[in-house]
Amino acid sequence: MTNTIAASAICAFAAIATITPAGAADLGPYRPRTTSEAYVDAPAVYNWRGFYAGLNGGYAWGSGDATIVRGGVANGALDAIDPDGWLGGAQIGYNAQFGAFVLGAEADLIGGDVSGGSGGVIGAGIPAASSSELNWLSTVRARAGLSADRVMFYVTAGVAWADMDFALAAADGTFAAGSNTLVGYALGGGVEWALSPNWSVKAEYLYIDLENSRIAGFDGGGTPITADFDNAFHTMRVGLNYRF
Secondary structure, three states: OHHHHHHHHHHHHHHHHHHHHHHHHHHOOOOOOOHHHHOOOOOOOOOOOEEEEEEEEEEEEEEEOEEEEEOOEEEEEOOOEOOEEEEEEEEEEEEEEEOOEEEEEEEEEEEEEEEEEEEEEEOOOEEEEEEEEEEEEEEEEEEEEEEEOOEEEEEEEEEEEEEEEEEEEEOOOOEEEEEEEEEEEEEEEEEEEEOOOOEEEEEEEEEEEEEEEEEEEEOOOOOEEEEEEEEEEEEEEEEEEEEO
16 A cells, blocks of 8 residues: 555656656746836937027007106196007027026017007196107016926016107197117916927917106296106017027
8 A cells, every 4th residue: 555655646746756847848938127128218318408499479558657747847648558569579589408407598679660648738728648669678687497398388478668659648739759679578477389399389478567667858938848758568478489
């Protein structure tokens, strides 16, 4: 009986030894995982770095109050001028990128037809009218943005310049006119979307506050007068940029 059990055990081990190599051969040789299989490269994100240039266009609207001084004495304030109109121009800039953060600078030059006028009275109820017209507008601004691949949201602030014409006329012969280049500040924000590695489009809002402007003239009797205008604008623009 013992000999029979021992013989059976020997036969079972022999069968297992015969089958195991064959099964292992079916699994193929051992192959360690390579680095490329273990880690998949992250998808590339859009690169905003570099110089760019482009065109822009949009709409502007603003406000400006005219205060009249005759012979050194305040002589009335006309209704607010509310100029508005279309504008367009070009911009150049540069971006540096640090991960998702984008820092840069941009300069633009814009022209258009942004004008308006108002009525009112000066002195002892004398009908009068005033007007303003924007000839050109330029800004130099810093930009700070946060990118999400092809979309970048940004804020911007800097210096603004504008050349404007002003005029005042009244029924008693009062007249004053002049043109001034004014300095102020611009601030706002926008969003820019990359269409391709080189092209992008943007939508932007800017608030522009300029220094007061003064023009000089004379009333109907030859007395010197001045008119002071305060000036502020809102602009909404879209733009197209080419990145070098």
